[in-house]
Amino acid sequence: MEPFLEVLYEDTDIIVVNKPSGLLSVPGKAAEHNDSILSRVRKDSPDAVAVHRLDMSTSGILVVAKNKTAAGRLGKQFQERKTHKTYFAWVGGIVEQDSGVVNKPLCVDWLNRPLQRVDYVNGREAITNFTCLKRGNDRTLVKLQPITGRSHQLRVHMMVLGHPILGDHLYAPPELRDLVPHLQLHAGYLSFYHPVTNKLMEFTTMPPFEIPDDVKLF
Numbered sequence: 360m361e362p363f364l365e366v367l368y369e370d371t372d373i374i375v376v377n378k379p380s381g382l383l384s385v386p387g388k389a390a391e392h393n394d395s396i397l398s399r400v401r402k403d404s405p406d407a408v409a410v411h412r413l414d415m416s417t418s419g420i421l422v423v424a425k426n427k428t429a430a431g432r433l434g435k436q437f438q439e440r441k442t443h444k445t446y447f448a449w450v451g452g453i454v455e456q457d458s459g460v461v462n463k464p465l466c467v468d469w470l471n472r473p474l475q476r477v478d479y480v481n482g483r484e485a486i487t488n489f490t491c492l493k494r495g496n497d498r499t500l501v502k503l504q505p506i507t508g509r510s511h512q513l514r515v516h517m518m519v520l521g522h523p524i525l526g527d528h529l530y531a532p533p534e535l536r537d538l539v540p541h542l543q544l545h546a547g548y549l550s551f552y553h554p555v556t557n558k559l560m561e562f563t564t565m566p567p568f569e570i571p572d573d574v575k576l577f
Contacts, residue, residue, distance in 0.1 A: 376396060485509040548562070
């Protein structure tokens with residue numbers, strides 16, 4: 360896949376990349392799943408550590424620590440919710456609310472792994488803020504800001520709202536899954552504090568899918 364890595368920023372402690380849809384964030388267990396952002400970074404930085412992940416189908420901004428010290432400090436920021444993330448997605452149907460909050464706890468669906476499901480007894484807190492940016496004939500462009508970072512959180516929350524993300528092979532019905540060539544979910548904004556200098560770092564990237572000319576994302 361070209362480019363090998365689309366680097367947005369790099370220094371001795373971190374590297375920030377724009378991950379394409381279809382590439383893993385970290386290596387899988389099977390040999391054929393070794394290719395990933397982390398394994399590519401490790402070719403030049405063998406001590407690199409993943410501090411957060413994006414689903415394989417999700418594109419967008421990913422920061423990788425290049426040493427253990429940076430990994431520990433960045434990991435703590437993600438754990439303590441000192442980082443801020445914004446995603447953009449096309450979802451099926453017309454979302455009537457201009458904005459809102461989805462607060463539904465999630466846990467793994469053990470009989471259907473890797474799917475996640477809403478579970479008010481065993482689930483962990485999961486909160487997503489959403490804002491409508493553009494309504495089309497059969498779809499809506501939304502801005503999604505997760506407060507928590509659960510696996511598949513945005514995909515499940517949109518499905519629960521009745522508006523699965525287009526191209527989602529796990530949670531969307533076939534007619535929405537097959538409308539587009541890949542998942543229409545992009546991590547377009549990430550901010551965090553540099554693990555050594557403590558400087559605020561902010562990054563933005565445009566989605567790899569169509570955004571109407573009259574919509575300003577940033």
